[in-house]
Amino acid sequence: MAQLSYRDAVAAGIAQEMRRDQRVVLFGEDIAAAEGVFKTTVGLLEEFGPRRVRDTPISELAILGAAMGAAMTGLKPVAEIMFSDFLACCWDYVANQIAKTRYMSDGQVSIPLVIRTANGAGVRFGAQHSQSVENWAMAVPGLKVVAPSNAADAKGLLAAAIRDPDPVLFFEHKGLLAGKAEVPDGEHVEPLGQAKVLRRGNDVTLIALAAMVPCALKAADALVREGIAATVVDVRCLVPLDARTLLAEAARTGRVFTVEENPRLCGWGAEIASIIHEECFSALKQPVVRITTPHVPLPAADRLEDSVLPSPERVASEVRRALGK
Amino acid sequence: MSTTKNAAAQALAGDADIPAAQRLALYRMQYVIRVCEKRAHDLFLQNLVKGTTHLAHGQEAVAAGFAAAMNPDDYSFCTYRGHHHTLARGVGMLPVLGELMGRQCGLMKGKGGSMHLTSVEHGVMGSYAIVGAHLAIAAGAAWSAQYRGTQQVAAAFFGDGATNIGAFHESLNLAAVWKLPVVFVCENNRYMEYTPIREVTAVEHPAADRAAGYGLPRIVIDGNDADVVYRTAREVFAKARAGGGPSLVECLTYRHGGHSRADPAKYRPKEEVEAWMKRDPIVLYRARLLAAGVAEAQLAAIEAETMRTLDEATEQAKGSPPPALESALTDVWADGGASWRN
Ligand SMILES: Cc1ncc(C[n+]2csc(CCOP(=O)(O)OP(=O)(O)O)c2C)c(N)n1
Ligand SMILES: [Mg+2]
Numbered sequence: 001m002a003q004l005s006y007r008d009a010v011a012a013g014i015a016q017e018m019r020r021d022q023r024v025v026l027f028g029e030d031i032a033a034a035e036g037v038f039k040t041t042v043g044l045l046e047e048f049g050p051r052r053v054r055d056t057p058i059s060e061l062a063i064l065g066a067a068m069g070a071a072m073t074g075l076k077p078v079a080e081i082m083f084s085d086f087l088a089c090c091w092d093y094v095a096n097q098i099a100k101t102r103y104m105s106d107g108q109v110s111i112p113l114v115i116r117t118a119n120g121a122g123v124r125f126g127a128q129h130s131q132s133v134e135n136w137a138m139a140v141p142g143l144k145v146v147a148p149s150n151a152a153d154a155k156g157l158l159a160a161a162i163r164d165p166d167p168v169l170f171f172e173h174k175g176l177l178a179g180k181a182e183v184p185d186g187e188h189v190e191p192l193g194q195a196k197v198l199r200r201g202n203d204v205t206l207i208a209l210a211a212m213v214p215c216a217l218k219a220a221d222a223l224v225r226e227g228i229a230a231t232v233v234d235v236r237c238l239v240p241l242d243a244r245t246l247l248a249e250a251a252r253t254g255r256v257f258t259v260e261e262n263p264r265l266c267g268w269g270a271e272i273a274s275i276i277h278e279e280c281f282s283a284l285k286q287p288v289v290r291i292t293t294p295h296v297p298l299p300a301a302d303r304l305e306d307s308v309l310p311s312p313e314r315v316a317s318e319v320r321r322a323l324g325k
Numbered sequence: 326m327s328t329t330k331n332a333a334a335q336a337l338a339g340d341a342d343i344p345a346a347q348r349l350a351l352y353r354m355q356y357v358i359r360v361c362e363k364r365a366h367d368l369f370l371q372n373l374v375k376g377t378t379h380l381a382h383g384q385e386a387v388a389a390g391f392a393a394a395m396n397p398d399d400y401s402f403c404t405y406r407g408h409h410h411t412l413a414r415g416v417g418m419l420p421v422l423g424e425l426m427g428r429q430c431g432l433m434k435g436k437g438g439s440m441h442l443t444s445v446e447h448g449v450m451g452s453y454a455i456v457g458a459h460l461a462i463a464a465g466a467a468w469s470a471q472y473r474g475t476q477q478v479a480a481a482f483f484g485d486g487a488t489n490i491g492a493f494h495e496s497l498n499l500a501a502v503w504k505l506p507v508v509f510v511c512e513n514n515r516y517m518e519y520t521p522i523r524e525v526t527a528v529e530h531p532a533a534d535r536a537a538g539y540g541l542p543r544i545v546i547d548g549n550d551a552d553v554v555y556r557t558a559r560e561v562f563a564k565a566r567a568g569g570g571p572s573l574v575e576c577l578t579y580r581h582g583g584h585s586r587a588d589p590a591k592y593r594p595k596e597e598v599e600a601w602m603k604r605d606p607i608v609l610y611r612a613r614l615l616a617a618g619v620a621e622a623q624l625a626a627i628e629a630e631t632m633r634t635l636d637e638a639t640e641q642a643k644g645s646p647p648p649a650l651e652s653a654l655t656d657v658w659a660d661g662g663a664s665w666r667n
Contacts, residue, residue, distance in 0.1 A: 025472065051472070054503075056499065057495070057498055057499060057502065059498065059499060061461055061491055061492045061495045061496075062464065062492070062495035062498070062499040065458065065459075065460070065462045065465055065492065065495075065496065066461055066462075066464050066465035066468055066499060067465060068461075068462050069402075069450075069461070069462040069463055069464060069466035069469065069479070070465040070466065070468050072450060072462075072465075072466065073400065073450070073465075073466045073469040073470065073477075074469055074473060075468075075469045075472060075473075077465075092455050092458055093458065093461075096458070097453070097455070097458055097462065101443075102656055102657070102658075102659070103656050104443070104451075105433055105437060105441070105443040105445070105451060106432075106433035106434050106436045106437065106443075106656060107655070107656035107661065108443055108444070108445045109443065109445060109450070109451065141657055141665075142657050142658075164659075165658075165659035166658050166659050193667065240666060240667065241665060241666040242666075242667060243666040243667055244667045275666075
């Protein structure tokens with residue numbers, strides 16, 4: 001085990017897969033010589049050379065279109081869209097082309113690619129460089145959606161995403177990049193579609209994703225001092241969704257809270273809440289509570305941004321309120 | 326060779342580069358496309374083809390000429406107006422008509438429809454219905470061919486209207502910078518859906534006049550002359566295979582029908598339509614073959630055989646059942662299913 005930052009774990013995951021599979025190629029804006037604006041591709045040009053690690057023009061359409069064309073003809077491209085907000089520029093490729101072509105072609109075409117992108121807030125970049133857009137992706141049939149919360153998962157889930165035969169949208173959270181964690185040495189692959197229970201408590205279940213996972217864990221720390229024991233589940237993959245684990249953990253406490261960074265309407269927690277309400281209603285002691293960013297564009301100023309994002313304090317106070325404490 | 330034949334051959338100076346058998350194949354393919362598109366139109370009017378169709382009768386020479394210059398493992402990327410390119414790569418009339426009619430015998434068993442004809446085994450890597458999108462996808466396929474070290478070339482066929490969309494420009498630039506083995510073929514049929522391209526474009530030749538911006542030569546050709554198309558195609562494919570990078574070819578052509586469905590295309594001036602009808606690629610090509618000494622009977626035999634195949638395909642498609650309903654829930658994922666949760 002080595003201590004790796006989340007950003008180094010991303011590079012390690014890519015490198016691991018590029019070493020074992022010549023078909024894996026990496027490209028995007030400023031990812032080769034400059035090693036990524038978030039320094040998530042450090043060392044890759046040096047190790048794999050300019051044939052496999054390529055800088056592109058600022059052409060989001062061409063980046064994803066080329067990724068798709070390469071994927072359907074025998075490569076396994078890893079394409080970077082610098083900020084997830086920019087997915088709006090090339091959403092046609094995400095939603096119409098990459099996601100649907102296998103289906104429309106009656107299974108003739110495979111599109112094994114990964115779109116990596118920096119997602120999320122906490123870095124004061126304002127409304128066009130801070131969004132959490134995983135729920136956009138989740139709404140499109142044909143896309144797998146992954147959002148790791150820590151360095152070990154960043155490496156292991158990215159490796160699995162690259163090996164996966166289907167297109168995967170891989171959200172790297174900007175607010176987590178510097179965080180370090182133990183990452184297994186050697187080959188590390190975490191299967192897609194498995195939520196992870198990070199701690200168990202019998203009073204409430206907190207279901208979180210990406211940067212909301214450390215937020216939920218901090219809330220759980222605060223609550224346990226008050227005698228409230230929380231289970232924290234890291235969803236990790238929105239598609240495929242590990243509904244079984246979520247339902248089991250929901251039923252165990254009967255009190256469920258989703259902690260979501262995306263804006264309120266149609267956030268991923270709404271889907272999970274609906275599944276829980278439909279499938280384990282009788283085990284619930286209260287309706288599922290969704291804790292989200294309010295339905296506003298993200299403000300830039302630090303005080304404002306902090307005020308709208310779910311915080312450990314807000315999570316803890318929602319839990320106390322639900323328990324009447 | 327008879328004297329008349331020799332005289333005709335003289336009159337067609339410079340034609341020796343296209344062997345007679347290739348000429349007959351070009352004729353046959355244009356004829357196949359013509360009658361198949363007309364049949365699709367009839368079937369639409371009979372409500373046996375639902376939804377929509379975008380027919381390419383009038384534009385046969387572009388498809389036949391380019392496909393004839395391609396290797397079997399080259400890639401074609403088409404638009405919603407893509408039946409002609411699909412047929413030209415060797416896909417049968419039955420799977421094409423069957424797909425239009427939403428039947429089990431369809432090319433994608435009814436899951437794609439008229440706008441998305443795809444046959445990977447024929448190199449038809451899909452037909453794309455978002456204007457311009459597939460230019461970048463073709464560039465990616467060309468990059469993959471370059472990376473894998475194959476001799477494959479990708480061709481993207483698109484309309485004049487696609488030249489004003491961002492993906493056109495992004496794809497040309499990337500292909501030029503990476504020297505990709507890709508050929509971009511604009512079928513300039515003068516109209517987008519209903520609006521003339523010249524009314525919304527800053528230059529006269531919507532594709533070719535932009536080539537300089539990507540360091541590419543300006544190529545405008547008669548897209549109604551299959552020989553001209555074939556010769557051009559051979560050149561640009563050879564250039565791509567030799568590592569010379571992409572080409573952009575603007576083919577001047579014309580739709581014989583409306584944009585889609587039963588559009589009567591009233592927005593086109595009568596004189597313009599008449600002038601282009603006189604330049605019907607199939608009529609012109611037939612006359613050229615006859616002038617070159619090909620026997621009328623030989624052409625008539627090609628035509629009769631094509632009609633027989635077409636009629637058989639039509640009857641077979643009509644008799645084919647609709648797809649099994651379960652198939653609506655397959656092939657979202659590589660495992661063949663549609664499940665998004667456990
Ligand atoms: C991005 C996008 N915008 C608009 C449309 C609607 N549309 C379909 S075909 C078409 C005209 C395209 O004209 P052109 O590129 O000249 O091709 P043609 O139909 O003449 O073959 C339009 C506007 C679309 N499918 N995609
Ligand atoms: Mg047009």
